[in-house]
Structure formats: structure tokens, C-alpha cells
Amino acid sequence: MKKVAEFDFWGLPLKQKGTLIFALICTLVTLCTIVNWIHLQLPRGTPFYHRSFLSTASNVTISAYLRTLTRQPHLAGTPPSLSTANFVLSQFQSFGLETSTARFQALLSYPLHSSLSLHFRNGTAVGLPLAEPGSSAVVPPYHAYSPSGSVTSTAVFANYGREEDYEALIKLGVDVAGSVVVVRKGDDLSRGAVVRVAQRVGAAAVLIYAEDDRTVKSGVERGTVIEGVGDPQSPGWAVDADNGGEILGLDDPEVSGRFPRIPSLPLSLECAEKILGEIGGPPLPAEWRESLRSRIPGVGPGPAVLKLTYQGEKKIATIQNVFAIIRGSKEPDRYVLLGNHRDAWAYGAVDPNSGTAALLDIARRYSLIMRMGWKPRRTIILCSWDAEEFGMMGSTEWVERNIVNVGSKSVAYLNVDCAVQGPGLFARSTPQLDDLLVEITKKVKDPDTTGATVYKTWTEANKGINIERLSGVDSDYSPFLQYAGIPSVDIYYGRDFPVYHTAYDTYDWMAKNGDPTFQRHVSASGIWGLLALHLADDPIIPFNYVSYAIQLQGYVDVLSKLLSGSISLHPLSSSIQALHSAAKEVQAKAAELRSPVSIEEDAVLMRRAVNDQLMLAERGFLDADGLQGRKWFKHLIYGPHGDYGSKLRFFPSIADAMKLVESRDIKESEGNAVIQHEIWRVSRAIQRAADALRGI
Ligand SMILES: *[C@@H]1O[C@H](CO)[C@@H](O)[C@H](O)[C@H]1NC(C)=O
Ligand SMILES: *[C@@H]1O[C@H](CO)[C@@H](O)[C@H](O)[C@H]1NC(C)=O
Numbered sequence: 001m002k003k004v005a006e007f008d009f010w011g012l013p014l015k016q017k018g019t020l021i022f023a024l025i026c027t028l029v030t031l032c033t034i035v036n037w038i039h040l041q042l043p044r045g046t047p048f049y050h051r052s053f054l055s056t057a058s059n060v061t062i063s064a065y066l067r068t069l070t071r072q073p074h075l076a077g078t079p080p081s082l083s084t085a086n087f088v089l090s091q092f093q094s095f096g097l098e099t100s101t102a103r104f105q106a107l108l109s110y111p112l113h114s115s116l117s118l119h120f121r122n123g124t125a126v127g128l129p130l131a132e133p134g135s136s137a138v139v140p141p142y143h144a145y146s147p148s149g150s151v152t153s154t155a156v157f158a159n160y161g162r163e164e165d166y167e168a169l170i171k172l173g174v175d176v177a178g179s180v181v182v183v184r185k186g187d188d189l190s191r192g193a194v195v196r197v198a199q200r201v202g203a204a205a206v207l208i209y210a211e212d213d214r215t216v217k218s219g220v221e222r223g224t225v226i227e228g229v230g231d232p233q234s235p236g237w238a239v240d241a242d243n244g245g246e247i248l249g250l251d252d253p254e255v256s257g258r259f260p261r262i263p264s265l266p267l268s269l270e271c272a273e274k275i276l277g278e279i280g281g282p283p284l285p286a287e288w289r290e291s292l293r294s295r296i297p298g299v300g301p302g303p304a305v306l307k308l309t310y311q312g313e314k315k316i317a318t319i320q321n322v323f324a325i326i327r328g329s330k331e332p333d334r335y336v337l338l339g340n341h342r343d344a345w346a347y348g349a350v351d352p353n354s355g356t357a358a359l360l361d362i363a364r365r366y367s368l369i370m371r372m373g374w375k376p377r378r379t380i381i382l383c384s385w386d387a388e389e390f391g392m393m394g395s396t397e398w399v400e401r402n403i404v405n406v407g408s409k410s411v412a413y414l415n416v417d418c419a420v421q422g423p424g425l426f427a428r429s430t431p432q433l434d435d436l437l438v439e440i441t442k443k444v445k446d447p448d449t450t451g452a453t454v455y456k457t458w459t460e461a462n463k464g465i466n467i468e469r470l471s472g473v474d475s476d477y478s479p480f481l482q483y484a485g486i487p488s489v490d491i492y493y494g495r496d497f498p499v500y501h502t503a504y505d506t507y508d509w510m511a512k513n514g515d516p517t518f519q520r521h522v523s524a525s526g527i528w529g530l531l532a533l534h535l536a537d538d539p540i541i542p543f544n545y546v547s548y549a550i551q552l553q554g555y556v557d558v559l560s561k562l563l564s565g566s567i568s569l570h571p572l573s574s575s576i577q578a579l580h581s582a583a584k585e586v587q588a589k590a591a592e593l594r595s596p597v598s599i600e601e602d603a604v605l606m607r608r609a610v611n612d613q614l615m616l617a618e619r620g621f622l623d624a625d626g627l628q629g630r631k632w633f634k635h636l637i638y639g640p641h642g643d644y645g646s647k648l649r650f651f652p653s654i655a656d657a658m659k660l661v662e663s664r665d666i667k668e669s670e671g672n673a674v675i676q677h678e679i680w681r682v683s684r685a686i687q688r689a690a691d692a693l694r695g696i
Pocket of ligand 2: 060518519
């Protein structure tokens, strides 16, 4: 019998077994090394994490966040508003993120009582409903910061309530002094501006309604009529909720000047039609009639008489911002901020909690990729603001409080207010962010077209790239850009949604109309979150200032067509030229530093230096004196114009000076000198930006 022991089960002689085991071990070690090497080579770098961020999106979690956030109406300063703050905080904590809160005191405004009745010539009268039917859980429609008052007077229809509309009324022989003017909301004037123009022409009260052709007829648009941004009693500083601080008196002109002096109320289209059907007088000018949805026999005044009462209170309330902070691994002192407000007039499903739901989903996905090993290079801060609806109170107080840190260390502020109102991407930004924004849309799937990127549908819909600018004062980017000079973005899906600021802006409206599959939320959060990842992770900040220079030159070309030849635009052109060449220089330098030739300490410091130039250049556009009469607004390229319309959506101080000349309140030569001075001021701002970009 053969000795079995001499052979192993492979049938090899025992003598060779040792060699075989050795060879096996060698192979194993080699295999392990290869696997390990492959593992290290796997896309673990930023693109890997960025892709993981995109692939972990979930319309299910986003819709669940939205449902919870919109269970109750949550007007700023009320207890349900505090529960939404706690919900956001607890979600951030459940993701394992570092969190903080900032509580401030701010003057808010609430309604106590309002009524409106229509009195006919035959002596009878009817009361008009001011609220949506069945909306008793929601704050009654009102204009925050409207003064209290009672007015009984004839009604006049004043179209959009612009200066030219009152001029048209004068031509018809209609004097609005002492009347209640009824105004339809247009695109040119903010709600507050409508009231201020009416006040200037002597109206006694204002009623404003929205008549978009998709408007739910009984919906009423609540809103603020305060002028400017932030807490009126602490202009330029913040009052900590726990420790208190200086507050100006309500009769201080700087405070009282921000409130209108005549009462105003919002109306439903239904209610407005009842009133407007009862006024006679001369027929409407043809150009008013063209775009009108309702039949209005005349502009008034009367014969119908309106009796309007509004009583409200201004009250110091505690507002609360909530933050999640992801510390940067290499540059913790550089911040990329994502912000959205949380407070709403009613349930706020579109405005603003579609954005809050997106923010929470971004937090969830950032925490997932952190568990996979990601740490951002720079610090990312997710911000949930309070009391935006009253005039950007939460964000403004926070920026004012932290102006040194936020102003000197923020790379960019990425705002989303109403993330989803309907179909189609809309984007606004400062121009150095254009390229990044476009690149990001190529990486995110379109929510409505299978197989397409956002880029494809967005550029097809706009026949090219359409990025608007940030001169408006309509969301929380205002303090970051217009006060602190931080490059900013604002993105949203859809626009002009019919339930804006009404009791009908609910989860059900969103699920039925705004975003039935919540895929638009997924795309909006993808663009938003990926923008932040690039700004936080790219070794060189992905800004292109050449776009800025080109955009500014475009503005000068527009100006040159509007201004008389005696005004020189040369200072602007030459500072823009300086910005253009600085932009190209820094671009070349950045390209050099982007290539990973050297990881020496010197290269690290050189990158940091170039990044600081890129980060700080926008601050050059700030001017310590700010805009005339609105000195809080420091940015001379983007900001609000004086309240009565302008052809320009840029260079606000120049636009104001041009308006002054148009108004003929001063001699032409003096007016031209004012315009020239503003041109110089803007030119110096552009030169400052160029110098900051170039470095010394
Ligand atoms: C009074 O006039 C209004 C409006 O024209 C009309 O609706 C109402 O029926 C009239 N009432 C009486 C009692 O005539
Ligand atoms: C999520 O998206 C899928 C695919 O579009 C859809 O079938 C599903 O109903 C969506 N879920 C929610 C909660 O909207």
C-alpha cells in the first residue's frame, strides 16, 4: 500500500509542499499589495465624494422634511416657528453634525384687527372678507409694519401704483389726495415702494392685490412694507436675545423713516373685483386695460366709498438662526455658506421650506460622505435663517454681528429661498461664479427630462446661458452681497407661483402642483450642494473674474447709450480694463498652482495667497459711504435703486443720480456733475477690486 502521507491532496510530493506554500504566500502578498494599491487608486478623491453626494439624493427624505416643516403655520416670533427651529436643529444633530444657534431681538409686526367695507350710493354697504375662507389657523392677511389707522374715502384705481400711473391719473383729471388707492401688483415696484409712492402723492390708504392669471381668486398675498433690510432699531448692529444691547427708540427718525405713514392692506383678486366693479369716473387708459384681467369700468374716484380699519402692533420678538458647521480640514478659517430662511407667512411649503427641506437633505448627504471619509478643505456652514419675511432680519443681524469674521473669511454665500415653485431652473449670481454654476448644471440630472442634464434643458429653455444678477432686495443674499461684499448665488426652480404668501402655499399644493415627484427638489439640492462642495474642496477657488470684467463693460455700453455726451465714462472703462488684466493675471497664476507640480509648503502658501485675492476682490466694490440716503447698502455694482423704477439693474448710485436729473429737481449741469461724481465713485470701487485681485 502506498503511503498516503507522502502526498498531499493535490497529489504533490510532500517535499515540494513547503515550496508551494511559500509561493502561495508570495502570491497572496502580491495580490494584497495590488488590491491595496488599486484601492488607494480608486476615486477616493474629491470627485468620488462629490459623485457620492449626488447619488445619495432622495426625493423621499426631502418630501418627508417638507411635510414636517409645514405641519403648522410658522410666522417668525411665534411658538410654532420655534418648533421648526428645533426640528432643523435636531435633524442637524441626528446627522452627527456640529451645530449652533444665534438668537437675536428684532422688531416684528403683527395684526390685531382689520376690517373693510364697501358703501354704495344707495346707502347700503357690504363687508368684504380680508382673509382666505377657512384659513383661521393662519395669520390674517396684513402688511407688516403698516401703521394702524381708519380711513373712510372714495376708491381710485391706480394701476401698478408707479409714478407714471399717478401722472396718467392727473391727465385724466383725477386727484388721488385723500383717497383709498387700489393697486394691482406689478414687477416694477416692491410692495413697500407701492405704499411710499402712494403716500407721496397724498393717498390716505392703499389696497394691493395680485392678478396673475393663475392666481387663486381668494388668495391674499401677505408681505412686509418696511424699507431697507434688518432690524430697524439696531441699524448696523445686532441685539443679542439673552444679553440685550442698544436699541433706538421707535420715534428716532432713522427708525420711523423705515415705516410707511399711511395704512395698507392686501386684498384677494375676488375682493378687489368687487370694489373695482363699483367705481366710475373716466375710463382706464388703453395701456392699462391691455394687460388687465378684470373688467374695471372707470378709475374713480368713487362713487363707491371704502371704510378701512387696520390695527397692528410692533413688537420686539426673539428670532433664532440655526447652523450646522463642518470644519475644514486644511483651511478651517475659510467659510462657504449655504443659507435659507425658515419662517413663513403661513405654512410656507414653497416659500421657504422647499429650500429648508433641500438644506436638510444636503446636511444628511454631507454627513453620509463624511462617514465615507470626506472632510472639506474649507469650512462649510449650513444656515437656517429666521424672520426673512419681515426684511431679512435673521441673516442681517447675524452678518452685522459677525462682520469681521464673515466679511474677511467667507468665500461665497449660496442662497436658496423658494427652492421649488414649479418647472425650470432660474439662477442669479455675481459674475465670477458664472462658470462654476454652468459647470455644475452639467453634472446634475434634469428633474423633468429623462436622460438630460440640467444644463441641457436650462440652456435650451433660455436659448443660451441666462444668469441674472443680484440687485434686488428680496432674500437673504442681500446682507452678504450688498453689505458685506461676499460673492453670492441664488437659485430656484420655477417662478411666479400663484399661491405666493397666501394660506394656500401648503405641502398639498407642492405635491399636486409645484413638484409632484419631488425630483425638482432633488435637482435644486444637487446644484446647491455641489456648488458648495467645489467652493469648499477645490484647491484653487473656482472664480473667474474675466466674466466680471466683461459683464461690467456690458453695463458701460448700456450707460453710454443713456447718458449725454458731456459725461465721461472713461474712468469706468479704464478701471474695468485694470480689472480685466488683473483677472487674466490671476487666472494664469491659478492655472500654474492648480497643476500638482509641487506640494512644498511654499506652494501651499502661494495657493492660499491667490485664493485670498480671489476671495477678497468682491469686497472692493463696497464703499464706506454706501448709497445716498441708504448708506447700509455698500455695494456699488449691485443693489437697490431709489424706489421709483429705473432702466438700470446695476450701478445703483449712478441710476439714482440719473433719476435725479430726469426728475428735473436740479439744473442739468448740476445733475450731470452728480452723475459724473457717481461714475468716479464706481470707477474707484472697480479699481479697488482690481487691486485686491492682483495683490500687491
Ligand atoms: C345698492 O347698490 C348696490 C351696488 O350697486 C347693489 O348691489 C344693491 O343691491 C343696492 N341695494 C339696494 C337696496 O338697492
Ligand atoms: C420619488 O421619485 C419617484 C420617481 O420619479 C416617484 O415614483 C416617487 O413617487 C417619488 N416619491 C415621492 C415621495 O415623491
